[in-house]
Amino acid sequence: MLHLILAAAPEGGDMFHQLGIYPSGLISQIIVFLLLGWLLNKYAFGPVLSILDERRKTIEQAQKDAQRVKDELAQAEAARAEIIKKANDQANALIEEARASAEKIGQQKTQEAVQQAEAILKKAAEAAAREREQVLAQVRQELGQLVVTTTAKVVGKTLTPEDQARLQKEALSQLA
Template identity: 45%
Template sequence: MNIPIFFAANLVTETADSFGFDVRIFLSQVISFVIVALLLKRFAYKPILAVLAERRQRIADGLLNAEKIKQQLAEAEQRYQEILAKGNGEAQKMIDEARASAGVIAERKQQEAIAGAEQILAKAREASTLEHERTMSQLKRELGRLVIETTAKVTGKVLTPDDQRRLQEDASRQVAP
């Protein structure tokens, strides 16, 4: 055997004994630490990370739904403008045709055409206004529901009716033109 190695090993053993170091206790603590770390990783950290990932996904889905609703609102607004433009065009066409007519009969027909055009225009405006209001109402309800649902999921608590009402009103105000 090599004598300097023996003395160095003996010196290490004596130093460990003087500080109360026991290899068996140290190894048992290392094994316990590894077991606890593995158990925490499997049963604590993974479920928490999974819940956080799920919440992130729900929030992303909620934002995507909000974008879809905004797109639907823009499409409804475009349809509203198209209906209004078509109604205005038809009304103007009827008015111009009525003015082109001559004589007393033409004057009477002109008045009938103007009245009809105004009725069509009023109906078109009313229909487009009703469609716009209905779409806005649906949008506000859906956006309010999404805001309430997302807020409840993110905060992890059950919202009171006052909280739900307040969130819906806030969302409706932000969407209102």
């Protein structure tokens, strides 16, 4: 086709010759250039571009994986914080429950101690009353015997058991 253009152009061939361009050399150079471009594209640029594309995909995947790991780490951190918060809340609830239980037990023990003290005081009062009654009974008996003995000495004769009982009753009735 270039031959036709050169042949149709008046003095066109001279112009190319003056510039140092020869149509046969130009065509062979174009063919060699296209062949070299095709070979470079197939055996040099193609593999290099495919390697670069694979690396780009690997880098993108690594970035996605890194973002996924970062998101998972954030979720794990949030879950850990939530678990710690729940554990703290449960611990605080247990502490409050233990305090309330200890206070309740303390109040129960105080009430038990008061009841025991009241029981001891009641028993002591009952024992004192019994002892007082025993002492009074003993004093009455001794007083009755003393009255009988004193009366027998004053009268100068031995009293009969009926007289002794009567004198003891009279002395006791005067004391009461």
